């Protein structure tokens with residue numbers, strides 16, 4: 001366990017995110033934003049040659065470029081200067097076993113989503129995290145770390161839109177049916193996303209639906225209680241579910257409409273959420289992340305701006321003055337920054353990074369959607 005020292009950088013190890021990966025450089029850059037971490041160890045690929053070459057190329061000493069995550073966990077555990085935190089950015093179904101290995105050596109975890117490949121894995125992982133009081137866990141549902149999303153969350157808490165009654169959330173992309181994909185090249189291009197054993201219980205829900213449901217919970221402060229889902233494969237070019245429509249009932253009686261899709265042509269990064277309460281509504285769109293629409297129902301819509309127009313809370317999660325855009329990397333870095341603060345501090349300060357409770361809820365939601373879509377019935381989230 002890391003001994004609190006506010007000025008010392010945390011030693012970070014990485015699993016996954018090797019050359020050509022989608023999210024690897026995002027983690028590496030974001031971890032450096034606020035000078036809280038130093039990347040000192042890693043295994044970046046299951047191919048040892050590729051992994052070692054890459055590790056050395058980013059400045060990791062040869063004896064800390066490992067052949068696999070098990071070796072890394074065991075050897076780092078034996079070192080006096082072993083890693084304090086491991087960042088996991090491998091495909092979904094491996095998140096649980098990798099995290100559990102490092103939990104067993106008391107290393108704090110930052111994992112990319114989804115929490116786990118399926119509900120069974122999620123249950124095991126959740127239990128292991130809760131059992132080890134020496135470690136903390138953060139999940140990079142990075143959209144929740146945008147300053148204006150956190151502003152939205154706090155406005156809901158402050159009662160600015162009253163009791164939440166309706167949530168409409170969508171996350172829409174188009175890679176399973178894009179013009180460059182055909183049935184011959186799909187496997188090469190989409191790799192593990194077409195393999196159920198790797199992508200987990202649902203490709204579309206694990207890959208992007210998990211973000212959308214997390215965002216709905218995060219801003220509203222509510223959890224889903226039951227769902228009615230229709231999950232389909234629509235693109236004829238691939239064999240994976242790529243569209244999900246879900247009706248959700250939330251804990252306080254609020255109703256939710258959820259749509260996630262990776263086959264909607266022209267749907268490029270269409271993450272949008274609207275939350276309606278009995279006093280007004282909020283709307284946030286990821287493509288324009290510095291702004292949040294607040295409609296107080298009486299009078300005109302107000303456009304709140306990051307760090308500026310009536311957006312006091314967002315300043316806590318911004319680095320650059322309003323008027324100059326911040327984006328995806330900045331938000332991602334907010335998770336790294338707060339996680340470092342929480343590891344270095346013994347105070348009871350409230351942190352806003354997503355944790356294992358939120359990850360487990362998302363896994364339960366995805367499982368309930370699968371069961372509902374199969375049975376064509378309303379299903380409890382449990």
Ligand SMILES: NC(=O)c1ccc[n+]([C@@H]2O[C@H](COP(=O)([O-])OP(=O)(O)OC[C@H]3O[C@@H](n4cnc5c(N)ncnc54)[C@H](O)[C@@H]3O)[C@@H](O)[C@H]2O)c1
Nearest residue numbers: 016017018021022023043044045046089090091092112113
């Ligand atoms: N938060 C986000 O916005 C976001 C965006 C993209 C991807 N992701 C998530 O990040 C994860 C990785 O996705 P990706 O698109 O970068 O995948 P990818 O296939 O592009 O990269 C995965 C990397 O992990 C390496 N790898 C796989 N198994 C390994 C192992 N056992 N040990 C060491 N290295 C291993 C591969 O060699 C590769 O370099 C997924 O869970 C995905 O859902 C999150």
